[in-house]
Amino acid sequence: MTHLWEQGNVVSWSRTQRSHCYIFKANDIADLTYAMAMARTKGLSVIPHGAGHSYTDAALNSEGLLIDTTGMHRILSWDAEQGIMQVEPGVTIGEVARLALADCWWPAITPSTAEATIGGCVAMNVNGKNAWKYGSFGEHVLSLTVLLASGQTLTLSPTNHPELFRAFVGSAGLLGIITSVTLQLQRIPSAYVDVRLRSATSLNELLQILGEEQAADFLEGWVDGFARGDQLGRGIATSALYRATSNRARWPLPALSIPEQLKQDIARCSGTLGRPVLKETVRSANKAMYCWSKWWGSKRSWQQSLFHATYYAPAMFTGYQALLPQGAETFQAFVPYTQAEVLFKEMLQRSQANNFIPLWCTIKRHRQDSFLLGYQLDGYSLELNYQVASRTIQQLRGMLQGLMELVIAAGGRFYLAKDSLLTNRLYRRSIGDQTVEAFLKLKQFYDPEMRFQSNLFHRVFQASLPATNELCYARERR
Ligand SMILES: Cc1cc2nc3c(=O)[nH]c(=O)nc-3n(C[C@H](O)[C@H](O)[C@H](O)COP(=O)(O)OP(=O)(O)OC[C@H]3O[C@@H](n4cnc5c(N)ncnc54)[C@H](O)[C@@H]3O)c2cc1C
Numbered sequence: 001m002t003h004l005w006e007q008g009n010v011v012s013w014s015r016t017q018r019s020h021c022y023i024f025k026a027n028d029i030a031d032l033t034y035a036m037a038m039a040r041t042k043g044l045s046v047i048p049h050g051a052g053h054s055y056t057d058a059a060l061n062s063e064g065l066l067i068d069t070t071g072m073h074r075i076l077s078w079d080a081e082q083g084i085m086q087v088e089p090g091v092t093i094g095e096v097a098r099l100a101l102a103d104c105w106w107p108a109i110t111p112s113t114a115e116a117t118i119g120g121c122v123a124m125n126v127n128g129k130n131a132w133k134y135g136s137f138g139e140h141v142l143s144l145t146v147l148l149a150s151g152q153t154l155t156l157s158p159t160n161h162p163e164l165f166r167a168f169v170g171s172a173g174l175l176g177i178i179t180s181v182t183l184q185l186q187r188i189p190s191a192y193v194d195v196r197l198r199s200a201t202s203l204n205e206l207l208q209i210l211g212e213e214q215a216a217d218f219l220e221g222w223v224d225g226f227a228r229g230d231q232l233g234r235g236i237a238t239s240a241l242y243r244a245t246s247n248r249a250r251w252p253l254p255a256l257s258i259p260e261q262l263k264q265d266i267a268r269c270s271g272t273l274g275r276p277v278l279k280e281t282v283r284s285a286n287k288a289m290y291c292w293s294k295w296w297g298s299k300r301s302w303q304q305s306l307f308h309a310t311y312y313a314p315a316m317f318t319g320y321q322a323l324l325p326q327g328a329e330t331f332q333a334f335v336p337y338t339q340a341e342v343l344f345k346e347m348l349q350r351s352q353a354n355n356f357i358p359l360w361c362t363i364k365r366h367r368q369d370s371f372l373l374g375y376q377l378d379g380y381s382l383e384l385n386y387q388v389a390s391r392t393i394q395q396l397r398g399m400l401q402g403l404m405e406l407v408i409a410a411g412g413r414f415y416l417a418k419d420s421l422l423t424n425r426l427y428r429r430s431i432g433d434q435t436v437e438a439f440l441k442l443k444q445f446y447d448p449e450m451r452f453q454s455n456l457f458h459r460v461f462q463a464s465l466p467a468t469n470e471l472c473y474a475r476e477r478r
Contacts, residue, residue, distance in 0.1 A: 005022055005023070005024055005038075006022070006023045006024075007020070007021070007022055007023070008020070008021070008023055010023070010049070010052065010059075010060055010066060011052075012052070012054065012055060012056060012057055012059075012060060012420070013052060013053050013054060013055050014055040014056070014327050014328050014329065014330055014420065015321065015324070015325075015326070015327030015328070015388075016326075016327040016328070016329060016388055016420060017056065017057040017060055017420060017455065018060075019057070019060035019061065019062040019455060020062060020063065021060070021061050021062060021063060021064055021065065021066045022044060022064070022065045022066065023065075023066050023068060024038075024065060024066070024067050024068065025068045025070075025071050026067050026068065026069055026071055026072060027071040027072060028072060029147065029153075029179055031071075032067065032069075032147055032177055032179065033147070033151065035065065035067050036147070036149070036151065036451070037151075038065075039064075039065045039451065040451070042065075044063075044064050044065045045061060045064035045065065045450070045451060045452070045453035046061070046064060046065045046066075046067060046451055046452055046453070047059060047060070047061040047064065047065075047066055047067070047173050047174075047452060047453065047454040047457075048066075048067050048069050048089075048119060048123070048173045048177045048178070049066045049067060049068050049069065049070075049173075050069060050070065050089070050090065050116065050117030050119050050120030050123075051070060051092065051113075051115045051116055051117050051120060053111075053113050053115055053116045053120065054120070054124065054416075054417040054418075055328075055330045055417060055418045055420060056416065056417060056418060056419065056420040056456055057420060057454065057455035057456045057459065058123075058124065058172045058173070058416055058417060058454060058455075058456045059120075059173065059454065060454060060455040060456075061453060061454050061455060062455055064453060064454075067177065069088075069089045069090045069117065069119050069177070069178075070090040070117060071090060072088035072089055072090040072179070073088055073090040073091045073092075073095070074087070074088045074091070075087050075088075075091060075095070075096075075099065076088065076180060078099060078100075080103040080105070083100070083103075083105040083184060083185040083186070083187060084142065084182060084183070084184055084185070085099070085100065085182070085183050085185060086180055086181070086182045086183075087118050087180065087181055087183070088118075088179070088180055089117060089118055089119025089120075089122075089177075089178045089179060089180065089181065090117050090118075090119065091117065091118050092114060092115055092116065092117055092118070093107060093110050093111065093113075093114060093115075093116050093117070093118060093121055094114025094115060094307075094311065096118065096183065096185075097110065097114065097307060097310075097311075098307070100185050101188075101191050101306065101307065104187060104188055104189070104190070104191075105185040105186065105187060105188065106185060106186050106188045106306065107140070107183070107185060107186070108130075108134050108139075108140040108184070108185065108186040109126065109127065109128045109130065109131065109134055109135065109136060109137045109139070109140060110126070110128050110137075110310060110311075111126040111127070111128060112128070112129070112310060112311055112312055113311065113312060113317075114307075114310075114311040115314070118181050118183070119177075119178045119181070121137045122137060122138060122141060122144065122168075122169055122178055122181055123169075123170070123171060123172055123173050123178065124137075124170065124172065124415075124416065124417040125137050125138045125169050125170030125369075125371055125373075125374070125375075126417070127364070127366060127376055128218075128310075129218040129219055129220045129240075129310070129364060130217060130218050130219070131364060131365065131366045131367065131376060132219070132364075132365035132366055132367050133217075133367075134186070135367055135369045135376070136169075136170075136369045136371065136374065136376055137169075138169030138170060138369065138371050139369055140183060140184050140185075140186075141169065141181060141182070141183060141184075142157060142182040142183065142184050143155055143156060143157035143160070143181075143182045144156045144157070144165065144168060144169075144178055144180070144181055144182075145178070145179045145180045146168060146175070146176045146177065146178055146179060147176055147177045147179050148175075148176040148446050148447070149176060149446065149447040149448075149449065149451040149452060150446075153179065156168055163442070164442065164446070166370065166371055166372050167371075167372040167373070167438075167439060167442050169371045170371045170372070170373040170374060170375075170416075171372075171373060171439070172373075172416050172417075172454065172456055172457075173452060173454060174443060174447075174452045174453070174454065174457055174461070175442065175443060175446055175447065175452065176446065176447070176452065188242055188306070189242050189243065189244045189245060190242065190243045190244065190245040190306075191305060191306050191307070192242075192243040192245075192303050192304065192305055192306060193217065193218070193240040193241060193242055193243055193303070193304055193305075193306050193309050194240065194241045194243050194301045194302070194303055195238065195239070195240045195301055195302055195303075195304050195309055196238070196239050196240075196241075196297075196301040197236050197237070197238055197293045197297030198213075198236070198237045198239070198293075198297070199234075199235075199236050199237075199290060199293040199294040199297065200221075200233075200234060200235055200236070200237060201230075201231060201234050202230065202231060202232065202233055202234055203223070203232060203233020203234070203235075203341060203344055203345055203348070204233070204341060205234075206221050206223065206233060206234070206235045206237060206363065207221075207340060207341055207344075207363070207380065209221075209237040210237055210363065210365055210380070211337075211365075213237065213239045215241070216239035216240065216241060217240055217241050217242050218238075218239065218240040218309070218310070219237065219238070219239050219240075219364070219365060220237075220238050220362055220363070220364055221235055221236070221237050221238075221362060221363035221364070222235050222236045222238065222289075222361070222362055222363075223235040223348070223361035223362070223363060223382070224286040224287070224289075224290055224361075225286070225348065225351065225352075225357050225358035225359065225360075225361045225384070226282070226283045226286055226287075226357055227286075227290075228352060232345060232348055232349065233344060233345060233348055234290060235290070235361075235363075236289065236290065236293040236297065240304075240309050242306075243303060260314070260315070263313070263314075263315040264314070264315050264318045266315070267315040267316065267318040267319030267322065268318050268319065268322045269322075270319055270322075271318070271319040271320065271321070271322025271323035272322045272323075274323050275322075275323060275325070278323060278324075278359075278387060279357065282357075282359050283357075324387055324388065326387075326388045326389060326390060327388045328359075328385050328386060328387060328388055329385070329386045329388050329393075329396055329397070329400065329420070329421075330383065330384070330385050330386075330418045330419070330420070331347075331383070331384045331385075331386075331400050331403065331404075331418075331419060331421070332381055332382070332383040332384075332414065332415050332418045332419060333347065333381060333382055333403070333404075333407040333412050333413075333414065334366060334375055334376055334377050334379065334380075334381040334412055334413040334414070334415070335377065335379050335380060335381070335382075335407060335410050335411070335412035335413075336377055336378065336379040336410070336411055336412070337378065337379045337380065338379075339379070339410040339411065339412070340379055340380040340382075343382075343406060343407065343410050343412070344363070344380075344382045346403075346406060347382060347384065347403050347406070348361075350399060350402070350403065351384065351386075351399070354395065354396075354399050356386050356392075356395075356396050356399060357386075358384035358385055358386055359385055359386065359387055360383075360384075360385040361382065361383065361384050361385070362382075362383045363380055363381065363382050363383075364380065364381050364383075365379075365380055366378070366379060366380065366381060372435060372438060372439055372442075373416070373431065373435065373439060375413045375414060375415050375416070375431070376413075377411075377412070377413060381415075383418065397421055400421050401421060401426075404419075404421065404422070404426050404430075405426075407430070408426065408429050408430050412430065413430050413431060414426075414427070414430055416456060416460070422459070422460055423459065423460070424459070424460055424461065424462070424463035424464055425463075427460045427461075428464065436461070436464050437464070439461075440461065440464055440465060450465075
């Protein structure tokens with residue numbers, strides 16, 4: 001068998017982070033073992049890479065080795081009676097959802113991209129539009145098999161090596177490589193949801209609606225980042241309820257009438273054409289969306305396929321990336337319920353005052369989980385997405401660092417998959433010194449040579465390491 005090593009540039013999903021590295025594509029555990037041995041021989045650090053849908057540098061490893069796990073994409077078993085599926089790490093959440101849907105099951109928690117791999121979902125402990133009800137992805141993982149830096153394979157679960165399981169979920173690939181995941185899926189009554197919109201004239205009203213919609217199965221708020229004054233934070237709350245039906249037949253996924261390639265081309269073209277008038281276009285689109293939700297949305301609910309209600313269409317990614325050639329900076333703050341209104345208002349006002357209007361803003365409800373690097377709280381998160389332009393990037397970053405201070409003062413947290421400006425100091429202050437120490441203690445135990453590293457590791461964790469580990473790292477780099 002030939003093993004291919006390439007060198008190349010890998011870019012984060014937000015397009016703001018770029019890294020030159022060695023790339024190895026693994027198709028099975030033997031490939032992983034080989035790649036780890038080669039990395040040791042060559043003195044390279046290693047990071048696993050899934051679909052690359054993290055906005056940050058979590059899956060980048062400059063001048064190190066990136067192990068692409070998307071070739072490990074077999075469904076290992078599917079028990080349609082119990083809703084238990086075992087998969088390799090490169091299987092996407094969309095593939096799991098499609099297979100499960102046919103038997104009336106669904107991932108209990110899923111991000112809104114169908115392309116994220118299961119390895120990536122566990123490693124980032126992703127959240128979804130039902131996070132306040134069902135928590136984080138890791139809460140629905142029955143067990144994991146992992147390959148450690150020592151070459152040892154372990155099976156982790158809430159009862160088998162519980163401490164390592166609790167740390168591995170959400171560890172951003174820094175403790176080892178996930179080689180398989182066993183998931184407990186959720187029974188659903190049908191493959192459809194009833195979707196309802198409620199418009200809100202202000203942030204206060206939007207948060208009130210999100211608080212009221214306890215019965216919803218999925219819930220998300222959208223905020224018009226351009227609205228000011230009395231209307232600051234106006235938006236739309238979208239709720240979805242599983243559609244009950246006694247029909248247990250296999251539901252076909254709705255057929256797409258426009259070929260995917262054509263959709264991609266249209267999206268790319270529209271994105272490119274929209275660049276010169278980006279702000280005005282988004283401002284008008286926001287206004288139109290808000291007005292439409294006001295008169296039409298609140299009058300009725302409509303039926304939508306669960307798959308399409310959950311995941312962004314791939315053409316949207318293409319359009320978004322064509323629209324923002326220099327990428328986007330994302331900021332997601334998780335804050336307790338009591339702090340949300342004041343803090344979110346301040347975040348929107350500061351953005352507007354600095355002339356950095358967030359182009360896409362969403363609010364979700366969350367609940368705290370018990371994973372070591374857990375970032376969700378009993379409260380809300382506000383995600384803000386800004387256009388990046390080389391002329392103003394430093395000012396934008398300065399403003400966002402200021403917002404991070406506010407979030408920390410309010411007892412808030414950040415998400416390693418989305419907040420690329422988080423530093424060691426800010427992370428320690430948000431999640432707590434003890435948590436960072438506990439994580440690094442485990443890392444030093446299971447990965448004493450610091451084999452698993454990423455750009456995120458250097459940015460967020462490295463400064464917390466004792467000098468001996470820094471020396472080890474410096475030696476490898478030479
Ligand atoms: C359009 C869009 C919408 C999104 N929506 C949401 C959302 O609703 N909720 C949410 O929580 N997130 C969301 N995300 C973020 C995304 O779901 C996460 O970043 C997820 O981790 C991406 O998975 P991936 O396969 O692309 O992983 P990558 O980005 O490739 O890697 C992510 C991390 O996982 C590690 N990793 C990957 N594979 C393995 C493995 N086999 N073993 C160990 N570690 C591994 C990597 O080292 C890295 O640290 C969204 C992203 C996009 C682009």
